[in-house]
Amino acid sequence: xxxxxxxxxxxxxxxxxxxxxxxxxxxxxxxxxxxxxxxxxxxxxxxxxxxxxxxxxxxxxxxxxxxxxxxxxxxxxxxxxxxxxxxxxxxxxxxxxxxxxxxxxxxxxxxxxxxxxxxxxxxxxxxxxxxxxxxxxxxxxxxxxxxxxxxxxxxxxxxxxxxxxxxxxxxxxxxxxxxxxxxxxxxxxxxxxxxxxxxxxxxxxxxxxxxxxxxxxxxxxxxxxxxxxxxxxxxxxxxxxxxxxxxxxxxxxxxxxxxxxxxxxxxxxxxxxxxxxxxxxxxxxxxxxxxxxxxxxxxxxxxxxxxxxxxxxxxxxxxxxxxxxxxxxxxxxxx
Amino acid sequence: xxxxxxxxxxxxxxxxxxxxxxxxxxxxxxxxxxxxxxxxxxxxxxxxxxxxxxxxxxxxxxxxx
Numbered sequence: 001x002x003x004x005x006x007x008x009x010x011x012x013x014x015x016x017x018x019x020x021x022x023x024x025x026x027x028x029x030x031x032x033x034x035x036x037x038x039x040x041x042x043x044x045x046x047x048x049x050x051x052x053x054x055x056x057x058x059x060x061x062x063x064x065x066x067x068x069x070x071x072x073x074x075x076x077x078x079x080x081x082x083x084x085x086x087x088x089x090x091x092x093x094x095x096x097x098x099x100x101x102x103x104x105x106x107x108x109x110x111x112x113x114x115x116x117x118x119x120x121x122x123x124x125x126x127x128x129x130x131x132x133x134x135x136x137x138x139x140x141x142x143x144x145x146x147x148x149x150x151x152x153x154x155x156x157x158x159x160x161x162x163x164x165x166x167x168x169x170x171x172x173x174x175x176x177x178x179x180x181x182x183x184x185x186x187x188x189x190x191x192x193x194x195x196x197x198x199x200x201x202x203x204x205x206x207x208x209x210x211x212x213x214x215x216x217x218x219x220x221x222x223x224x225x226x227x228x229x230x231x232x233x234x235x236x237x238x239x240x241x242x243x244x245x246x247x248x249x250x251x252x253x254x255x256x257x258x259x260x261x262x263x264x265x266x267x268x269x270x271x272x273x274x275x276x277x278x279x280x281x282x283x284x285x286x287x288x289x290x291x292x293x294x295x296x297x298x299x300x301x302x303x304x305x306x307x308x309x310x311x312x313x314x315x316x317x318x319x320x321x322x323x324x325x326x327x328x329x330x331x332x333x334x335x
Numbered sequence: 336x337x338x339x340x341x342x343x344x345x346x347x348x349x350x351x352x353x354x355x356x357x358x359x360x361x362x363x364x365x366x367x368x369x370x371x372x373x374x375x376x377x378x379x380x381x382x383x384x385x386x387x388x389x390x391x392x393x394x395x396x397x398x399x400x
Contacts, residue, residue, distance in 0.1 A: 226362070276355050277352050277355055327349060328353045332356060
């Protein structure tokens, strides 16, 4: 795998995202700047300036027209991808930890941080791509997270459910229209934060990553745990690959958190597991710090990772990756 | 003797994988049925290949080997 290094950020990366075509990568970092890059050659095609705090989250709408960001300056912002123009700023009492568009791009959710006097919430706004700067200030939905604050959230297939991961290691399924809570499942170890939630292409299931060193594949229908992937390091991110039945996990113990001198410091590798068999099949090295986010090319052609070291590493899968197959997969394919 | 043991072990591993693969495919088929019932089949980008079910393209790819 030939990696392309995206250098330009001055601080730790917090999230990276491909656009739906996979030719552009958006990255956000603690350095307050949003960057757009060509995934093919790593050339930077633009930056989006305006935030005045660390950025925690970024998402692009299904037409690659609008970009949403959220960060420590207590704002969620909407940008025009092509021009870099800031279209809308929504202000909150606390920082925005996660943003995500609905599958059709007509809704945008934000996860707000908890602070004394403020519960963590999930807020949803209606987005009209035709309206440019004239977006609604009115909240379409607001979910209060009274039990445990949400750390991540997103929309299921058809935007039927909002599914959130929480600080206490649980996952909740809400009605995406009314906000009614249907189900809460302790998917991870108690009080082990859910650090990431990414969808399968059809959004009928998703993967969660946690500080409990595992990732879980969970059904969006009933929150049934379908698969479990165990590692030896706290996880920050997990992604599902299309085309091949793999998942990619990223994490690592930050140097300041390592109390004992371990023989193998860091373990800053992207780990590949077989999605169905739950066995580890490979690792990719390169980062000098924990991997804070891994994102997969929407057509399954590669992946990229954003690190605590300030770099984005973009990998294009080679033929061996696509050819690799377990014996039982071969025999099934030949039936 | 060791060889026999090893072969038996391998067989078990392969059997377990085969079961997991079948189980997964059954679950996916069930999910696609549910999506149809909810009228979501057009709204949802169903997996093109992979997902352990639509393997026609991969068959062609394998013949190259």
